[in-house]
């Protein structure tokens with residue numbers, strides 16, 4: 351077994367607080383139960399996560415929203431026993447798959463050296479019943495930046511050569527798990543961790559004030575996915591091994 355196969359470290363790259371609770375927290379909890387160390391990387395500063403009908407959206411209000419949502423994401427991390435939650439602090443609602451974001455993600459990948467990386471699909475999925483949040487431009491941008499950070503940049507010393515000066519050597523990610531992908535090919539049974547997934551979601555208190563039915567929606571959705579695979583609750587991904 352290679353050194354990398356023994357490295358039970360996973361990184362979850364998301365645009366906003368609570369994105370991972372919807373997409374992969376049940377899976378993350380199964381991995382943590384199996385001895386993995388998991389880090390969340392939130393690309394934005396979460397400053398745009400207040401109510402859609404808010405009237406005060408000035409800098410002070412944005413700052414207050416950002417602080418609340420970061421605190422809530424850290425609390426969700428404690429529910430799940432994450433190793434850490436890292437915020438890259440790009441302005442919420444304006445995320446782009448820039449070279450700067452790619453460099454920041456490569457820095458994280460080279461520092462924590464994960465075997466597995468989870469991220470949001472960079473593609474829109476058109477279905478009769480749209481899951482609209484999957485089409486959020488920040489989600490698409492985070493996914494696009496993540497996949498190009500993983501390949502080739504993280505594993506190629508010639509990409510972002512300045513990171514070598516920080517002592518960050520190239521790193522090859524072994525497995526990727528894409529949330530909300532057009533063609534899921536991998537299911538994870540989360541029957542033993544569904545309550546932790548929902549408890550982590552509940553930690554995002556400010557979001558529940560606006561939408562108290564969110565937990566019920568997520569439980570039902572997880573059960574519907576489980577039903578497809580003869581499981582009580584499930585999460586599905588497009589999983590790919592990088593060779």
Ligand SMILES: [Zn+2]
Pocket residue numbers: 365366369483486489
């Ligand atoms: Zn989001």
